[in-house]
Amino acid sequence: MSALALGVIFSIAFGMWLRFAIWDYSTTQQIPATIRPELEELRADPHHNEARLWELFQRYYDVRDFLPGIASRDWLWLASFIMISIPVVILGGLLASRSLSRQFSDVARAARRVAQGDFSVRAPSVPGAPAEIIKLAKDFNRMTAKLEQYEREIRVSSAVLAHELRTPLNAAAGRVQGMLDEVFPSDPQQLMLVKGQLDQLNRLVGDLHLLSLARAGQLAMEKSLFSVSSLVSERLEWASPQLAVANVITQVDVGPELMLLADRDRLGQVLSILIDNLIHYAAQGQCLEIKVSQCESALHLIVADRGPGVEDDQLTRIFDRFWRAESSRARPLGGTGLGLSIASAICDAHGGSISAYNREGGGLAIRMSIPYG
Template sequence: MKASLSRLPLGILTAFVIVTLLVFSVVIVYGGVNSMEGQLEARMLEKMPANAVEAYRDINSGKVPRPDALQALLASTEGLEEWGDWEVDKLILGFGGVAVTFCGLVGYWLARKISRPLEVLARATQDLRAGDFAVRVGSIRKGAKEVATLVKTFDELAAELESMESRLRFNTMAVAHELRTPLTILQGNLQGMADGVFPLEQERVRQLLLQVEGLSALVEDLRTLSLAAGQKLVTQRQPVDLAVEATQVLGASRVLLGSVGMSVELALQPVQISGDSQRLRQALLALIENATRYAASGGVLRCETGRRGADEAFVRILDRGPGLPDDVSTYSIDLFWRGDGSRSRATGGTGLGLSVVQAIAKAHSGRLEFASRAGGGAVITLVLPRETTA
């Protein structure tokens, strides 16, 4: 009962405490005045004449008092009435003060128990504002239902901010790592040509242009991820047939696929979704380029489109390459993640391909799935909802 009472909504809990304290106040005043009734009666009798006291006791015992004693009682009652009223008022005021003091202390104690989590939360908020994203309030034993919900929400927010801060730190280091190599190459070669150390040869300029193209691709991929973070990656949607989009992208990629010796298998079933055709083609092209870099040894790439259940559509890329790590998932595709675990740029690309595909999938309320292919290879599936709402 004690634990459940502290988890009542704040309005109900406040009303319950107020009513309880009012009842305590009435009990204290009423009980105190009743307990002093005997003493008040004794003091009143001390102020009355002897024959008036005799008449008072005879009446209380059920006897008929003597006429002179009754007359004395009536005469003394008129004089004691004002005194009795004042004594009763003093008793009420006195025990009322006791009730106020007692209920005030109890109310303060209860209020402290209810509000203590808010004090802890306030300190934690100050720490969070100061940059300590590891701060947590934890579970609380006291406090209203709203306070418990607020504390839980704060801890979840702090955990999310800590995760975001960690990812931001990692991504910043990863961007610096990816930019360092091409910039060093460009700076070294240009400085050498400016100093006359390296001759101005067409082949050398062509190699430098490749580095510039790589930097441009990296900047464009980072821009795509920035738009995704700002919920601006997909702004216009229209009916899109995934089979048609896959046919167009594969047709444009035949030279790329042929250059690495990969043949194409198709199993395209028409399926319509509501989406951004340009972004979907970008995602599919990124999956194809990823396969040409890491799965060219398999010699074949298979593309499938179709429906999954009543509410989902998919685009699936299958290869016969070395496959993906066992622990890969949509939650482990960080910036510059590469399936072979390499941090080098030897295989080409920006390392952002799967991150971009995942961002495009999420922008369409979809997801990216990974699996191993029977007989060897990887299966990457872009799953999208078939709802036509924007």
């Protein structure tokens, strides 16, 4: 709309200039050729001989063109241009507002469906709509995607959480009851089995607490400047026994000069989660690739494997709580299904993002982006 208004103003100004140029040229052409040089000279310096200039104006120009007031021909021309411009402005405004109105209508329609409990709805981007309104639609879609994820997690987490809590509790209670009934001997070995179940329960509660803090925006971040290469080397060293047992070959591409201001321990936790994920679910590919790159605003870290990958329709869900693919991430392989949710929460707390995609030739790649500072 602003561009339309400016365009109309410039068009009116150009029209007035063009009208004067044509009028002046036609009038000048009617003046005898012997007089024209003198008139041009006097017009260039009006104060040199004002009397002679007025005399020529009175002889060859229409006096009505010099009259002040609203009856001047210039005002009539200006009024004509304005009257012509009014329908142009109205028509242009209607055309320009159609995309704006459609975009608002789409967002409003989607909002009503969200209010009715349908979090799968998305507001389409209307071509030609202002960039700010398109950004509003995209932000709305990101919000509904988060709401859909939360609703899905709430729907499935109650049953899953009850199962995850009940399993170690039942195992520990059964072991203790067996010792009380003298089915099992009351020795340190049996107590260590009980402690293992309680440790598993404690890890689950700790993971859930971390996710709750992250969702509430209260996950504490202790940022410091550190070498990304040293962090990758450290976490690979920690996982080296498991990688060696699984016969996984590691390929690392990270520059030693890359530095990042972030929470080192939290990002190390994300890296350990991704490595552990590969060991549990993609070790058959016998390949772990870690690549770190940077752009002007963020650092990108990719952890990739040559395992079975994930179904395409599941790629957007792998960061949900308690998510497991039915085939490659079954319960017998262990874990609670919270690892990638924790990784996503930590990236979000840094103002970054994490995503997954299937690789050409097989395998899964998880890409983490963390902004500088």
